[in-house]
Amino acid sequence: NSQSCQVRLLEVVAGVIVLVCKETMQHHGICLSMDGLVNLQLSSKSVGVFEAFYNSVKPIQLISSSIEVAKAGKIPGGKTEIPFEFPLHMKSNKVLYETYHGVFVNIQYTLRCDVKRSLLAKDLSRTCEFIVHSQPQKAKVVPTRVNFTITPDTLQSSRERSNLPKFLIQGHLDATNCVISQPLTGEVVVENSDVPIKSIELQLVRVETCGCAEGYARDATEIQNIQIAEGDVCHGLAIPIYMVFPRLFTCPTLETTNFKVEFEVNIVIVLHDDHLITENFPLKLCRV
Template sequence: MSVSLDIRLKKADKVYYEGDNVTGFIVIQSNSDFKHDGITLIMEGSVNLQLSSKNVGIFEAFYNSVKPIQLVHMQCEVLPPGKLPADKTEIAFELPLKPKQNRELYETYHGVFINISYSLRCEMKRSFLSKDIQKSQQFLVQYKPNQNEGSKPVTFSISPSSLSLGWAGAPDFLLVGKLDSTRCSINRPLTGHLVLERCEKPIRSVEIQLVRVETCGCAEGYARDATEIQNIQIGDGDIPHNIQIPIYMIFPRLFTCPTLIKVNFKIEFEINIVIVFQDDHLVTENFPILLTREQ
């Protein structure tokens, strides 16, 4: 006898907002009648934190006591113990998406050291002679868009004298440009432009990097780790001087979320403009950005 269990959501994009009802069907298929000891549906949402291996010794007390921060937990009985017929059975469900008391919902986010995820889990209990059956289905949570609070443009000028640590033997160069806003709505691209005004050495590449900065911690201390999300080449080879090069970057779904600052964790983002010279030297200019979800 073969029994399969599936969870199908009504919304194709699987995106929900706080206060929405998560609706769908539990689909059970079997080639013969069978008994079960009850079917349960569980909605869960949590923030999972971990430290990188380089920080384990420093914050051992925190590392050993890290527990997921539970945001949502709801359980309901779909069917009491009984018997289901052969073929296909569909059971409709509807669960309200609400946080636990004294908690709030955050957007779905998949990072390296911080993960925010939401899921439905269906469990079918069977007799001791048969294996219990489980099926999970993830869904996405987003904030409702807020009013647009306006842009915060920033102009920049990169040259040997502007480098914070300096660079001995750096060629004489000047790269100027503008980011249209360092306050970025996550559903719109980051835009701007740059112009290479002069450079005495040939350039191999000009790139723009999106970096996430994840901070985990407690009273014992905080661990801060920066990791690259994506790197886009916007200039290939020895780019011509005094030509405006556009900057255009779409924020990837799931790997970014609105900037989040909480007691035990932070999720922040930065932009790096990178110039790679043909002799493999590189220059990086860093710009912290604030990600929001606005109309």
């Protein structure tokens, strides 16, 4: 018992239920169930901080429906295909958020097929995830270039400044309001540095917030880290920044009553003694 499905026009999930039997099989009905859930989880540091959190992190059901695909009867031996179309009717006042696999926030849509059988034979069940894209925004995204300069004086920690050698790193991101289907681009230039540089890296971070009016738990976790330069690079050389946003682990920036999903990128310069210099840029992701 297996299924294949696809989302079409964000309105109908269509596909085929495929049943392969060695011989004729009696059944008591074939059902198809669709579920869309937002699962929220508190990090260990947040558990017990706010009593009210426990109500705010209950799963949020976005869609739930089922249809009977076939009434009780027999399936012949061999391969049987049953086509289906399932309309995406969300629950009242709910929004179908885009599919997203996070650490503390998870938005997932699944189809489950159940073949009911007699008491002596175990029911057959298979589950398949389908991917939902949010509605594209109508307004055009105008990329705004963001220039940056990193020196010991621009670092936030005054204690860190006093221990650092002199360096000057400049560059830009082509945009921080980004279209999720297009790469993050820009460039970084090491103008000068008194000590050798070991590595330059791009770190994509998700910032997930769960909570309610009484308080929020905000957790930042790394999605991916890409090395864009190895070793003590030539000074004055423009190094390209290029990062593709990974599907499922990113989604358009999302803010609701009980949770938020936001994104940031860090440019990390690793010095020869493994000292890290980090410049942080909040990102706004959207789909057009």
